[in-house]
Amino acid sequence: MNAQEIQARILYRDALMLVIDKPAGLPVHAGPGGGPNLERSFEHLRFGLPKPPALAHRLDRDTSGCLALGRQHKGLSKLGKLFQEGRIGKTYWAITSAAPPEASGTISAALKKLTTRAGGWRMIVVGDDEKDAQKAVTYYKVLGSGGGYWWLELNPKTGRTHQIRVHLAHLGCPILGEPQYLPEGSAKPTAKLHLHSRALVVPLYPKKDPIRVEAPPPAHMIRALQACGFVTG
Template sequence: MTAPAILFEDGEALVIDKPAGLAVERPRKGGRSLEDHVEALKLGFQRAPVPVHRIDTDTSGCLLLARNPKALKRFNLAFAERKVEKRYLGVLDGVPSGTEGTIELALAKISSAEKGWRMIAAKKGKPAITHWRLIEERDGRTLIEFRPETGRTHQIRIHALAGLGAPLLGDPVYGAGRGAARTTLHAAELTVPREGKPPIAATAPLPADFAALGFADGQG
């Protein structure tokens, strides 16, 4: 099993290009997870690197790992204080009205016996903010750039549905799960400022399944 590609490396941090389908934490029902690769990701260090944040199993792209407890604490604080810049790409199963904007919809978690748990837009939920920009439209689908300010569970997925009026292509929870083998969301860029040091900055290349849909990453 090949270890994920490394996008950034120094003495206190790694950023890997997590492939779609690899869980950050071991699923209860079993299956592949990041734990299967921690030995390979030590890269000569005694400690195994620890994930600082979570991205969905289906989501590909930038995942930050801390190589020691002090770094983990600092990075956690940077996320909590909203100092981390995150850029995602998602394929919307539809065409939004407009070409850019900001979605401010609070999110809450609900659960039912039939469908399990999911997030919904709810006034009494936790604040969530996502900036978005349309990059390209093709065959009734659109490549969207998302820059979330907050980091709520499933934030981009529910903001796509409730804020832009269409789910991400392939999303089995907030959409019909059609058109793609997975929820088409990719963590394209991650920047973490550090006091007295250059920032951690990583870019994950556009995944093959996005390119197969005919899209290219239009940065800028």
């Protein structure tokens, strides 16, 4: 991304923090094989500071929406502590092609990273007492449905890798476009992953109201959202 493209994605900016609208399909940082990534563009977000901002958290390559960056050491340190303590509110939107069992509920299912024989990895649901199990809790509610789609709002209370994707698959309603966490024998999805980091609520300054930032849904999710009752504009 050039300077104009990445700067057009800024949703919020102050002395300590930037929030940008991450595009779907672009990893936030380089993997083992290198390749295009969002961090390459952070140089265009210095705005006079000696160093570019740095990631305060992560989003999956195929997830779009609110991504917080820390400006200078102080900003990154404060954000890191807030995320670690679970004090930052995170709201995601997802589209599924199957209904969850209830209109709202809590998914509490511990996760564990499993290395595959082929050298890859995936997250799996395990018992709470299993070795290396990580507690994972996600609240969800259905915001609308229609056309064979369900529009869910999700609030993860923990920040495990692939948490929402695994939890919804475990619930029996995998995300539309889910490429990895599907029942065995399922056809490869043709749609992009319909998972969006809709909002962050950040209590960055103790004597001020929390900062609330929202990201508009990406173009590839609009059709399904509208079928579920979402109104653009």
